[in-house]
């Protein structure tokens with residue numbers, strides 16, 4: 001493996017995604033509008049319900065996590081989706097690059113956008129509602145946002161795999177299934193309120209553990225024994241699985257001709 | 265030394281979830297392309313041209329047969345092979361919102377170019393493909409002809425040893441097509457690139473290619489140099505006559521005459537061998553009192569060969 005070429009291919013994908021993001025008319029909405037609308041409505045709701053500041057932080061952390069994950073996963077999925085929409089998918093698979101370059105490069109851009117959103121929403125929440133989202137300090141914040149990015153990476157790569165497996169038709173299905181999974185991660189409630197079977201699903205989602213660990217800093221008893229380690233372990237496992245699925249999907253698309261069909 | 269050595273390649277597409285449909289796109293195709301050649305794959309729509317090209321370019325895996333390209337097996341050594349080849353299509357598509365130079369640079373990086381070398385390569389290709397005034401224009405705003413030039417520029421970004429061109433002049437104005445063809449010929453002449461192109465225009469194949477394979481319904485029924493093909497198909501040669509009286513009944517039944525047709529005051533007799541039949545015909549016509557006002561002998565067009573084969 002030639003490290004310079006590895007980095008270069010990752011960089012190529014990152015530059016491309018960043019260029020496209022900068023010209024995307026929906027960029028503004030993805031990056032600013034919806035996340036802020038989310039925080040405003042949740043913030044107002046917590047006032048109406050007269051939640052304690054701790055409870056309000058609990059809910060707000062969930063909202064911010066959702067926004068960060070959403071923006072980042074979308075960017076990762078763009079690694080394939082933009083090319084599917086432009087019908088140019090075959091060119092990048094004609095070039096000597098692997099899927100790791102695609103997923104890493106687009107993840108880097110996703111992380112940059114996710115960080116921007118996180119900082120923005122944290123600042124906005126503090127300014128508008130006095131939420132101290134960053135109170136737990138830098139290391140805790142870093143672990144938390146990393147958990148969000150890791151989840152987003154897995155989800156984005158899984159969407160890429162589904163699209164290269166089933167074609168453009170799978171797009172809506174891919175997003176729906178992904179959001180279903182996220183809702184189960186206990187964004188707005190402790191996982192313990194879920195019925196047992198859904199609780200088991202929630203316990204299989206890495207984001208659940210990162211939320212749990214972060215919320216512990218706001219005085220909520222942790223529901224898991226070693227949330228961060230568990231979240232990281234699960235995250236690593238799913239990252240590997242998602243990449244394997246994507247790899248297998250591309251190999252299959254080369255066999256069935258879907259790779260060509262999506263490019264014409 | 266062969267650039268491409270493919271034997272008995274088969275490919276069947278399966279589609280449909282409920283009603284399974286099978287398309288036998290390639291039914292046992294073999295070809296050997298020497299290095300430095302311009303090789304043409306000629307055939308009607310749906311013949312399997314794009315399928316074959318895609319298999320050679322590692323975008324599609326064959327079901328059966330063996331394919332070696334530039335000494336690499338396309339299945340086992342695809343990664344190494346991808347560094348050395350590239351492809352452009354006459355129906356190009358790239359990311360809409362990127363500008364011309366950004367597209368070329370993106371693919372350049374994927375092939376390992378960076379820094380000053382990348383910038384130089386982008387400049388060269390923009391120049392070579394006459395895209396200088398358009399280098400900062402978004403892809404979606406380009407005309408078809410310009411898009412095709414972008415595709416050509418992109419396909420040269422890694423200095424490929426082997427270049428696949430899928431219908432490179434599709435839908436272009438005639439004068440633009442001529443320039444593209446000159447360009448292709450120059451690539452081989454000046455850089456020694458082996459080029460495999462598909463087309464359904466005879467003239468294009470005849471003008472450019474050292475060798476042509478006819479592909480039809482997933483098979484290659486005929487191949488050779490343009491001249492060889494005409495002989496191989498045994499279409500014969502055409503003797504065109506201007507006669508007085510204009511029509512002579514017995515001509516079609518004369519020995520060696522395959523068929524006769526009238527066109528614009530000329531009687532066109534297709535014969536097996538013009539050199540042998542022309543004197544015989546002239547003698548017979550003279551004996552019959554028919555005045556021969558004008559005579560032309562010509563080889564059949566590749567177009568006619570194609571029409572014959574596509575039947």
Ligand SMILES: Nc1ncnc2c1ncn2[C@@H]1O[C@H](COP(=O)(O)OP(=O)(O)O)[C@@H](O)[C@H]1O
Pocket residue numbers: 256257258260261277278279287288289307308309310311312313314315316
């Ligand atoms: N990706 C694909 N999936 C399913 N069928 C395909 C695909 N590509 C081509 N075919 C079918 O295979 C046959 C050959 O197609 P193609 O190679 O594109 O022909 P050509 O390029 O000569 O026009 C056609 O019947 C076409 O419908």
Ligand SMILES: [Mg+2]
Pocket residue numbers: 313314315430
């Ligand atoms: Mg075709």
